[in-house]
Amino acid sequence: xxxxxxxxxxxxxxxxxxxxxxxxxxxxxxxxxxxxxxxxxxxxxxxxxxxxxxxxxxxxxxxxxxxxxxxxxxxxxxxxxxxxxxxxxxxxxxxxxxxxxxxxxxxxxxxxxxxxxxxxxxxxxxxxxxxxxxxxxxxxxxxxxxxxxxxxxxxxxxxxxxxxxxxxxxxxxxxxxxxxxxxxxxxxxxxxxxxxxxxxxxxxxxxxxxxxxxxxxxxxxxxxxxxxxxxxxxxxxxxxxxxxxxxxxxxxxxxxxxxxxxxxxxxxxxxxxxxxxxxxxxxxxxxxxxxxxxxxxxxxxxxxxxxxxxxxxxxxxxxxxxxxxxxxxxxxxxxxxxxxxxxxxxxxxxxxxxxxxxxxxxxxxxxxxxxxxxxxxxxxxxxxxxxxxxxxxxxxxxxxxxxxxxxxxxxxxxxxxxxxxxxxxxxxxxxxxxxxxxxxxxxxxxxxxxxxxxxxxxxxxxxxxxxxxxxxxxxxxxxxxxxxxxxxxxxxxxxxxxxxxxxxxxxxxxxxxxxxxxxxxxxxxxxxxxxxxxxxxxxxxxxxxxxxxxxxxxxxxxxxxxxxxxxxxxxxxxxxxxxxxxxxxxxxxxxxxxxxxxxxxxxxxxxxxxxxxxxxxxxxxxxxxxxxxxxxxxxxxxxxxxxxxxxxxxxxxxxxxxxxxxxxxxxxxxxxxxxxxxxxxxxxxxxxxxxxxxxxxxxxxxxxxxxxxxxxxxxxxxxxxxxxxxxxxxxxxxxxxxxxxxxxxxxxxxxxxxxxxxxxxxxxxxxxxxxxxxxxxxxxxxxxxxxxxxxxxxxxxxxxxxxxxxxxxxxxxxxxxxxxxxxxxxxxxxxxxxxxxxxxx
Numbered sequence: 001x002x003x004x005x006x007x008x009x010x011x012x013x014x015x016x017x018x019x020x021x022x023x024x025x026x027x028x029x030x031x032x033x034x035x036x037x038x039x040x041x042x043x044x045x046x047x048x049x050x051x052x053x054x055x056x057x058x059x060x061x062x063x064x065x066x067x068x069x070x071x072x073x074x075x076x077x078x079x080x081x082x083x084x085x086x087x088x089x090x091x092x093x094x095x096x097x098x099x100x101x102x103x104x105x106x107x108x109x110x111x112x113x114x115x116x117x118x119x120x121x122x123x124x125x126x127x128x129x130x131x132x133x134x135x136x137x138x139x140x141x142x143x144x145x146x147x148x149x150x151x152x153x154x155x156x157x158x159x160x161x162x163x164x165x166x167x168x169x170x171x172x173x174x175x176x177x178x179x180x181x182x183x184x185x186x187x188x189x190x191x192x193x194x195x196x197x198x199x200x201x202x203x204x205x206x207x208x209x210x211x212x213x214x215x216x217x218x219x220x221x222x223x224x225x226x227x228x229x230x231x232x233x234x235x236x237x238x239x240x241x242x243x244x245x246x247x248x249x250x251x252x253x254x255x256x257x258x259x260x261x262x263x264x265x266x267x268x269x270x271x272x273x274x275x276x277x278x279x280x281x282x283x284x285x286x287x288x289x290x291x292x293x294x295x296x297x298x299x300x301x302x303x304x305x306x307x308x309x310x311x312x313x314x315x316x317x318x319x320x321x322x323x324x325x326x327x328x329x330x331x332x333x334x335x336x337x338x339x340x341x342x343x344x345x346x347x348x349x350x351x352x353x354x355x356x357x358x359x360x361x362x363x364x365x366x367x368x369x370x371x372x373x374x375x376x377x378x379x380x381x382x383x384x385x386x387x388x389x390x391x392x393x394x395x396x397x398x399x400x401x402x403x404x405x406x407x408x409x410x411x412x413x414x415x416x417x418x419x420x421x422x423x424x425x426x427x428x429x430x431x432x433x434x435x436x437x438x439x440x441x442x443x444x445x446x447x448x449x450x451x452x453x454x455x456x457x458x459x460x461x462x463x464x465x466x467x468x469x470x471x472x473x474x475x476x477x478x479x480x481x482x483x484x485x486x487x488x489x490x491x492x493x494x495x496x497x498x499x500x501x502x503x504x505x506x507x508x509x510x511x512x513x514x515x516x517x518x519x520x521x522x523x524x525x526x527x528x529x530x531x532x533x534x535x536x537x538x539x540x541x542x543x544x545x546x547x548x549x550x551x552x553x554x555x556x557x558x559x560x561x562x563x564x565x566x567x568x569x570x571x572x573x574x575x576x577x578x579x580x581x582x583x584x585x586x587x588x589x590x591x592x593x594x595x596x597x598x599x600x601x602x603x604x605x606x607x608x609x610x611x612x613x614x615x616x617x618x619x620x621x622x623x624x625x626x627x628x629x630x631x632x633x634x635x636x637x638x639x640x641x642x643x644x645x646x647x648x649x650x651x652x653x654x655x656x657x658x659x660x661x662x663x664x665x666x667x668x669x670x671x672x673x674x675x676x677x678x679x680x681x682x683x684x685x686x687x688x689x690x691x692x693x694x695x696x697x698x699x700x701x702x703x704x705x706x707x708x709x710x711x712x713x714x715x716x717x718x719x720x721x722x723x724x725x726x727x728x729x730x731x732x733x734x735x736x737x738x739x740x741x742x743x744x745x746x747x748x749x750x751x752x753x754x755x756x757x758x759x760x761x762x763x764x765x766x767x768x769x770x771x772x773x774x775x776x777x778x779x780x781x782x783x784x785x786x787x788x789x790x791x792x793x794x795x796x797x798x799x800x801x802x803x804x805x806x807x808x809x810x811x812x813x814x815x816x817x818x819x820x821x822x823x824x825x826x827x828x829x830x831x832x833x834x835x836x837x838x839x840x841x
Contacts, residue, residue: 003235023262059401089504099653125632153238171245189828277308295709307381339382533768634662652683665689673826696775
């Protein structure tokens with residue numbers, strides 16, 4: 001199989017032991033900072049050292065998630081942390097931030113980089129970009145399917161690019177494309193990009209259209225992914241590593257899923273697929289990976305664990321409850337101590353079984369004092385026997401996994417020479433061991449070759465097993481005590497283990513050179529300031545309608561970002577009409593740079609089609625630029641390119657990375673505070689425009705969900721695709737989000753509040769930005785003209801009192817509440833004290 005790695009999660013050292021012992025080829029963990037699960041227990045540095053040693057002795061590897069976004073204040077600290085990970089022998093780091101990739105490429109090039117799924121590298125050009133940037137593995141987004149993966153793999157082979165592909169194979173799914181979600185950050189100060197997501201997708205919502213309620217329930221909650229029936233297909237597509245999700249999960253959960261997938265991958269017989277239903281899950285889906293429809297991926301009826309469906313209660317006689325078995329295909333006999341759940345009217349109650357009166361494949365009768373009703377659905381949600389069986393994985397132990405060959409010879413003085421050979425990750429290892437003075441002429445019984453081999457083969461409790469022992473010219477009539485042979489064996493194995501551990505640790509010479517470069521980088525980064533700060537930013541605008549552009553055609557706008565993706569509900573109509581719309585837009589605002597905003601999460605085929613449209617327009621004398629959200633745009637487009645907000649630009653090295661990749665401009669993340677923005681600009685040393693959205697209802701989610709399979713399986717269909725729906729938080733009714741749908745059937749969820757930084761304009765002008773963007777999508781021409789007029793006036797010398805008056809004007813005609821986003825204080829939940837915890841040692 002191409003699929004050679006089972007990658008398990010661990011949120012603590014105890015869980016890691018279980019994952020390794022249950023059969024994980026690799027385990028991904030996080031330290032106390034910079035990992036995308038801030039509320040997991042996570043690992044101290046000492047625990048990481050133990051984890052690395054334990055994994056390596058057992059033939060597993062350790063991948064560390066350093067997959068949050070970081071600001072410029074943190075770059076010195078994060079590179080020191082990465083150096084520490086390199087120093088202790090971590091096998092790979094999983095990274096989201098383009099800036100961290102750029103730093104590792106130049107400062108620690110031998111530390112293996114895996115591109116996090118949050119980097120959203122979903123097309124071939126982006127995977128190729130990853131290879132050029134020293135990334136050895138791409139964790140593909142959960143939204144792409146096996147056919148697309150297969151095409152990427154075939155193209156990699158054709159171009160002779162050595163790149164590993166990894167996919168999520170089991171566990172919770174993010175609702176937003178590739179986990180790029182901002183709803184938690186903008187509305188609770190808990191950023192998913194900093195590992196602190198509040199999981200608003202698991203709440204209850206209503207979907208409304210023109211005042212009518214068209215959907216209820218856990219509308220944004222997905223089922224959990226389970227691919228155990230499709231492992232060969234996944235391997236055949238070219239996937240190297242199957243990733244299990246769950247760094248917040250228990251020992252039982254991790255033990256069960258690792259054990260199940262290990263045995264399934266190894267082709268062993270057993271109820272391993274059924275066992276997966278007995279630990280936490282939100283019912284299972286094959287996911288977008290196996291081409292499931294969005295409505296089938298979603299679990300809108302519930303967001304919690306139910307277990308494996310057994311059947312329904314058909315009779316209640318006092319405390320005697322009869323359950324008719326309906327799920328005969330996946331029937332699991334109940335045992336005393338198992339947990340079962342009763343579901344009635346959407347509510348779930350649970351008990352642990354203490355008496356089973358009768359049980360067969362058709363009917364189960366139990367005794368319980370729980371108040372129940374006939375017709376209630378029954379599930380098994382906890383298996384005592386599985387729980388007990390998993391205990392065998394919870395103790396630290398070393399399992400022999402490396403074959404060793406020994407070659408034994410003696411000299412004339414009866415000194416033993418042992419040549420030891422074995423491989424570590426394909427690297428041959430050889431060493432010689434000399435045992436002096438342990439053999440002598442036998443007085444009674446000479447030692448035999450078989451006895452020597454038997455004693456040297458006892459390697460239990462070590463990473464090694466003896467594959468072959470070759471004995472050459474064993475002297476006749478010699479003897480040594482068994483204890484001496486055991487000592488020889490121990491010394492050989494201790495030496496082999498030392499070599500094994502050191503194999504993963506860089507040499508002192510390598511560390512010295514890297515340490516010197518990092519210290520120099522930290523000093524230079526701290527002192528560096530860009531001396532060409534722009535103090536005259538211009539206005540740019542996002543629009544989605546030509547009438548809006550007509551309304552503001554008299555204003556001086558640097559760029560017009562035209563986003564027509566939600567004007568049509570299919571690709572055919574979109575691509576037939578978009579060239580004409582772009583041509584018209586260029587005539588309405590000839591003084592502005594016209595930028596075509598591409599669809600989010602665009603495929604390779606679509607990107608190529610869009611590049612052809614750009615060329616056709618150019619041949620007609622119409623010059624346009626493009627905006628997108630993947631780092632390899634310059635591979636496809638021969639025109640100026642701009643990076644959309646979901647590229648998540650947080651620091652100056654992200655800017656440098658994408659400037660080197662051919663971008664002409666980037667939108668800075670709206671999650672940043674003014675101090676963080678100032679620092680990015682101050683540290684920028686690339687000739688590239690930096691922009692900031694200063695007004696608008698920001699996009700918080702792009703999802704493949706098309707709101708099909710709502711109440712009772714109904715689909716939500718809008719005949720006029722330019723229309724929108726409203727998503728309302730059921731408990732917090734003021735939380736109302738506009739939902740629009742693009743031509744690729746993706747849903748775009750727009751924040752309930754409008755970002756408005758009009759009062760901060762004097763500060764913003766001094767930050768050094770090249771352009772300030774007004775996001776006027778999903779609004780009308782009148783609103784657009786008013787907003788542009790106010791901000792255009794605010795760019796002149798206006799005092800604070802005048803700016804406050806403008807704010808009140810905006811409040812009067814705004815379609816929603818206004819706020820200042822993260823601009824003033826940044827993410828509210830975070831410790832504002834800047835800590836540099838990791839020192840270069």
